[in-house]
Amino acid sequence: MGPAELAALMHDWREKPFRVKQLQRWLWREPAGDFDRLTDLPQALRRKLAEHFHLKCWMPVKEQTSSDGTRKFLFQLDDGNAIETVLIPERDHSTLCLSTQVGCRMGCAFCRTARIGFKRNLTAGEMLHQILHARRVSPAELPLTNLVFMGMGEPLDNYDHLRAALGVIFDTAAFGFGHRRVTVSTVGPPDMIRRLGQDTKAALAVSMTAAEDELRSRLMPVNRRHPLADLKAALQDYPLVRGRRITIEYVLLAGVNDSPAHVKALIKFLHGLKVKINLIPFNPAPDVPFHRPEPAVVELFQEKLHAARFTVMIRRSMGADVSAACGQLAADRLEP
Numbered sequence: 001m002g003p004a005e006l007a008a009l010m011h012d013w014r015e016k017p018f019r020v021k022q023l024q025r026w027l028w029r030e031p032a033g034d035f036d037r038l039t040d041l042p043q044a045l046r047r048k049l050a051e052h053f054h055l056k057c058w059m060p061v062k063e064q065t066s067s068d069g070t071r072k073f074l075f076q077l078d079d080g081n082a083i084e085t086v087l088i089p090e091r092d093h094s095t096l097c098l099s100t101q102v103g104c105r106m107g108c109a110f111c112r113t114a115r116i117g118f119k120r121n122l123t124a125g126e127m128l129h130q131i132l133h134a135r136r137v138s139p140a141e142l143p144l145t146n147l148v149f150m151g152m153g154e155p156l157d158n159y160d161h162l163r164a165a166l167g168v169i170f171d172t173a174a175f176g177f178g179h180r181r182v183t184v185s186t187v188g189p190p191d192m193i194r195r196l197g198q199d200t201k202a203a204l205a206v207s208m209t210a211a212e213d214e215l216r217s218r219l220m221p222v223n224r225r226h227p228l229a230d231l232k233a234a235l236q237d238y239p240l241v242r243g244r245r246i247t248i249e250y251v252l253l254a255g256v257n258d259s260p261a262h263v264k265a266l267i268k269f270l271h272g273l274k275v276k277i278n279l280i281p282f283n284p285a286p287d288v289p290f291h292r293p294e295p296a297v298v299e300l301f302q303e304k305l306h307a308a309r310f311t312v313m314i315r316r317s318m319g320a321d322v323s324a325a326c327g328q329l330a331a332d333r334l335e336p
Ligand code: SF4
Pocket: 104, 105, 106, 107, 108, 111, 112, 113, 114, 151, 152, 153, 154, 187, 327
């Protein structure tokens, strides 16, 4: 339950409004596991909660660890569906890549999640359980401080649940993550990008992968309904706090979108926007008919963007040996 549902419940049960904050803490900040441990609540309320609800704790049905320390968890949901979540160790903290849907309906040609189609949206609780588990298993020296909504699914296609989850994520009585440390990654559509900007202070990342309409429409079907001009207008309108920029993700596909002409189109599209660019050399995946460009091609692409005065990073792909890298999630290995 998010804060709104808890508030409604406490209201229905004629409890004081401050009970919501207490419950939030026990649910997300210091998960109790048992209603008897909610010691600052009256006994009668604890009993009533235990009669109506249960506190559960997710355990993955499978975990794989990459040679670089990235851990991929496969969770089976109550209805039998499965999702994957990826915990990435960084220098002094951990970052969690969360899923928001079982599958995805966006159909990006270079993404393995698209191959399984769309099954259903995750609830806010199912998103938050991924965080609870990751926080529990993160080593003390690499605490979980950063979240990226870049796992299975398009977050803005499940907006109401995403927004409810973000409410709990930012609430200092619950998880209390900093706004700068939570990034929502999207392919669009533009009107939903605008809503995200109005409703939350989450950082925004946008998947481009091509800066010409014909090519982007081929690689990312969302572009057929919402062409690049609409996307650019939404990015221009996106409210940014001082010093912050939108992250542009560009998956480099050998021979498809990695030529000097493609970088020129990208520079033209990004002109006037406050952005930083992540170049992601394609991570090969079964059944996905693309290849990774040679390192020299990637470096040349980066140099041209640098020369146009953009901040550009080449994303190190973590977890590729256990299919945990960008575009490789498919939750298709339920066997132990
Ligand atoms: S890249 Fe993201 S939006 Fe596109 S199909 Fe994959 S999960 Fe969906």
